[in-house]
Amino acid sequence: MTAPHPPADPLAAPAATADRLGLRHAPATARNRASIAEALAHLLPDRPCSVLEVASGTGEHALWIARALPRVTWTPTEAGDEGLAAIAGWRDLCPDLHGRVRPPERLDAARPPWPGPQVDAVFAANLTHISPWQATLGLIAGAAQRLAPGGLLLIYGPFNENGRFTGPGNAAFDADLRARDPAWGLRDREALDAAAAPAFTPEAVRLMPADNRLLVYRRV
Numbered sequence: 001m002t003a004p005h006p007p008a009d010p011l012a013a014p015a016a017t018a019d020r021l022g023l024r025h026a027p028a029t030a031r032n033r034a035s036i037a038e039a040l041a042h043l044l045p046d047r048p049c050s051v052l053e054v055a056s057g058t059g060e061h062a063l064w065i066a067r068a069l070p071r072v073t074w075t076p077t078e079a080g081d082e083g084l085a086a087i088a089g090w091r092d093l094c095p096d097l098h099g100r101v102r103p104p105e106r107l108d109a110a111r112p113p114w115p116g117p118q119v120d121a122v123f124a125a126n127l128t129h130i131s132p133w134q135a136t137l138g139l140i141a142g143a144a145q146r147l148a149p150g151g152l153l154l155i156y157g158p159f160n161e162n163g164r165f166t167g168p169g170n171a172a173f174d175a176d177l178r179a180r181d182p183a184w185g186l187r188d189r190e191a192l193d194a195a196a197a198p199a200f201t202p203e204a205v206r207l208m209p210a211d212n213r214l215l216v217y218r219r220v
């Protein structure tokens with residue numbers, strides 16, 4: 001008797017999974033998930049810990065990073081029905097992670113406070129440049145309320161530094177974003193540092209592939 005085939009890993013080739021099942025897919029997540037997971041492995045507490053993710057998109061980061069970091073319990077969130085359905089669709093494919101990736105919750109970054117328990121870290125990827133500045137201010141205020149002293153706010157994406165783009169690709173990306181919505185665009189890292197004070201102290205910025213950054217803020 002032949003052994004049954006093990007179920008294919010839905011996260012191994014996510015574009016193919018999405019095509020096959022008609023799911024939404026964020027191609028960038030397949031490129032940046034490993035480097036984000038590696039950074040979080042160093043930054044998150046070395047014990048069972050909880051992450052609240054804001055603006056999870058499809059939820060592909062949530063699942064992949066939670067699988068890479070078995071000590072983490074992850075709560076993905078989105079503001080709207082479409083995002084919540086996308087996350088639920090991907091989560092359904094990964095029953096092995098249901099204990100550590102919670103069902104998606106509705107959360108509008110721009111409208112803190114967000115009710116819920118305290119968490120060890122709040123994470124957001126690629127939100128600050130694809131939303132009005134109000135969402136970034138809300139992210140900081142909401143995170144301040146959900147984190148105890150010592151907790152981490154981790155913000156991934158492209159940022160300007162010292163008033164300059166950190167690479168030519170980012171300049172073109174910024175122009176494209178602003179053409180789509182004048183309220184969007186790359187933010188200055190120093191503006192986030194200023195908005196985060198005095199609730200947070202900025203820590204060393206992590207340089208990430210493709211001219212991205214992981215901004216690290218510690219709750220005071």
Ligand SMILES: C[S@@+](CC[C@H](N)C(=O)[O-])C[C@H]1O[C@@H](n2cnc3c(N)ncnc32)[C@H](O)[C@@H]1O
Pocket residue numbers: 026028029054055056057058061078079080083107108109110111124125126127130131135
């Ligand atoms: C570029 S996508 C990034 C998604 C995911 N984090 C990733 O890196 O693939 C931006 C996401 O921000 C979400 N978003 C925009 N404004 C938001 C808000 N006020 N609150 C929560 N999510 C928001 C959008 O629904 C979208 O899924």
